Amino acid sequence: MSLRHALLGLLADHPASGYELTRTFEASLAQHAWHARHSQIYPELGKLADEGLVTVVGSGSRNRRTYDLTEDGRAELQRWLLSVPDSAGVRNESVLRMFLLPALPPDDARTVLERFAAEGREKVEVLSGIRGLDESSLAFGQLAAEFGLRYFRMQVEWAHWAIEQFDAAGEQAPDRGPQQSTV
Amino acid sequence: MSLRHALLGLLADHPASGYELTRTFEASLAQHAWHARHSQIYPELGKLADEGLVTVVGSGSRNRRTYDLTEDGRAELQRWLLSVPDSAGVRNESVLRMFLLPALPPDDARTVLERFAAEGREKVEVLSGIRGLDESSLAFGQLAAEFGLRYFRMQVEWAHWAIEQFDAAGEQAPDRGPQQSTV
DNA sequence: TAGCACATGTAATATGTTACATGATTGA
DNA sequence: TCAATCATGTAACATATTACATGTGCTA
Numbered sequence: 001m002s003l004r005h006a007l008l009g010l011l012a013d014h015p016a017s018g019y020e021l022t023r024t025f026e027a028s029l030a031q032h033a034w035h036a037r038h039s040q041i042y043p044e045l046g047k048l049a050d051e052g053l054v055t056v057v058g059s060g061s062r063n064r065r066t067y068d069l070t071e072d073g074r075a076e077l078q079r080w081l082l083s084v085p086d087s088a089g090v091r092n093e094s095v096l097r098m099f100l101l102p103a104l105p106p107d108d109a110r111t112v113l114e115r116f117a118a119e120g121r122e123k124v125e126v127l128s129g130i131r132g133l134d135e136s137s138l139a140f141g142q143l144a145a146e147f148g149l150r151y152f153r154m155q156v157e158w159a160h161w162a163i164e165q166f167d168a169a170g171e172q173a174p175d176r177g178p179q180q181s182t183v
Numbered sequence: 184m185s186l187r188h189a190l191l192g193l194l195a196d197h198p199a200s201g202y203e204l205t206r207t208f209e210a211s212l213a214q215h216a217w218h219a220r221h222s223q224i225y226p227e228l229g230k231l232a233d234e235g236l237v238t239v240v241g242s243g244s245r246n247r248r249t250y251d252l253t254e255d256g257r258a259e260l261q262r263w264l265l266s267v268p269d270s271a272g273v274r275n276e277s278v279l280r281m282f283l284l285p286a287l288p289p290d291d292a293r294t295v296l297e298r299f300a301a302e303g304r305e306k307v308e309v310l311s312g313i314r315g316l317d318e319s320s321l322a323f324g325q326l327a328a329e330f331g332l333r334y335f336r337m338q339v340e341w342a343h344w345a346i347e348q349f350d351a352a353g354e355q356a357p358d359r360g361p362q363q364s365t366v
Numbered sequence: 367t368a369g370c371a372c373a374t375g376t377a378a379t380a381t382g383t384t385a386c387a388t389g390a391t392t393g394a
Numbered sequence: 395t396c397a398a399t400c401a402t403g404t405a406a407c408a409t410a411t412t413a414c415a416t417g418t419g420c421t422a
Contacts, residue, residue: 002274002276002279005279005283006279006283008286009279009282009283009286010283012283012285012286013285013286028282029279029282030272030273031273032273032275032278032282033273033275033278033279033282034273034274034275034276034279035272035273035274074286077283077286078286078287078291080280081280081283081284081286081287081291081295082287082291082294082295084298085276085277085280089213089218089274089276090213090214090215090216090217090218090274090275090276091185091217091218091272091273091274091275092215092216092217092273092274092275093185093217093268093272093273094268095215095216095330096185096188096189096192096212096216096217097263097264097268098326098330099192099211099212099215099216099323099326099327099330100188100189100192100193100195100260100264100323101264101323101326102195102196102321102322102323102326103191103192103195103196103257103260103261103264103323104261104264104265108261108264108265111265112264112265115267137352138285138348138349138352139285140282140283140284140285140286142348143281143282143284143285143345143348144282146341146344146345147278147281147282147341150337150340150341151334151337153337154333154334154336154337157333158329158330158333161329162326162329165321165325165326166321169320169321
């Protein structure tokens with residue numbers, strides 16, 4: 001039930017439409033926190049409205065409706081934020097791939113690790129630009145951007161460390177001859 | 184379809200039963216990579232066996248069956264590891280909570296951040312002990328442990344940074360008086 | 367002989383993805 | 395007027411969780 005709390009949390013920042021919320025998910029939450037598509041967001045907003053946790057505060061052209069938190073919604077959000085999470089239930093396909101790399105021939109593993117490091121460097125560059133753009137208020141976007149920056153720096157450093165490990169493992173077994181790639 | 188690749192990846196390390204795989208998920212993958220329960224693992228092993236990607240290589244008491252990769256299974260695993268992932272689809276409830284903290288009164292946000300930092304410190308301590316225990320081979324467990332160590336150090340540092348931000352935001356608006364907690 | 371860890375299985379429910387569907391508004 | 399973006403909705407399917415269900419082997 002994290003989707004509904006994610007929606008409540010975004011609406012706590014400012015009222016928004018389903019469309020805006022969908023784009024905020026893509027831009028801000030999807031990377032490290034929570035991923036959701038519009039096909040899940042629109043029905044959930046409907047349910048939240050039925051339950052009185054959000055309410056429609058405006059409508060525009062193209063059937064656009066703007067939602068805001070109700071008092072009940074804010075209370076539920078705060079209750080959830082202060083509660084102690086029971087279990088994580090983390091899902092991260094990139095990290096899963098990295099953990100399973102020993103199943104590849106070392107040369108291929110290195111190739112994938114280089115790719116992982118390069119992706120991290122690119123993300124760091126993008127996020128370095130974003131940081132500090134809006135210093136006026138402490139919004140969730142700033143917390144997310146700083147987390148992302150630190151995360152991707154860690155990703156790059158870990159990948160370098162992992163490449164060293166594969167190199168060292170290769171040197172310890174030089175009798176196996178040059179490693180054959182499967183690609 | 185990452186679950187099946189996670190299973191193939193674990194079996195690439197060594198043959199295992201559904202029960203062992205379930206425990207490896209809990210101990211090694213669930214934290215950062217992929218979470219799965221036995222109720223999902225057993226049926227998926229059955230499907231993988233039907234499709235010829237894994238095979239039963241032994242059975243013990245209590246209906247225990249040990250699975251191993253087939254050649255097809257290894258090929259599929261390597262194909263997947265070398266393919267470029269399309270979209271992440273990340274899910275991490277702890278991080279989601281942290282990003283939404285601005286919805287709390289600053290005092291409560293700080294409390295939750297302290298909790299987050301403390302959790303990170305504990306994990307770092309545990310993982311510092313694990314690291315270097317099995318230096319003989321480069322197994323996925325070592326990649327995961329090192330990633331975890333670096334991740335939780337980052338978590339602690341980010342939490343400290345975030346606490347500073349909340350403190351600074353509080354000082355910029357001292358006219359609002361002492362912040363009232365909702366708890 | 368009781369309690370715990372081992373070991374597997376499945377049904378009902380909830381959540382999430384993919385694909386299909388529709389149409390308005392804006393800017394080149 | 396064409397393409398892109400805005401804006402929402404839903405049905406079919408896939409994946410994941412929770413709860414229920416059964417029994418074995420070990421050890422104190």
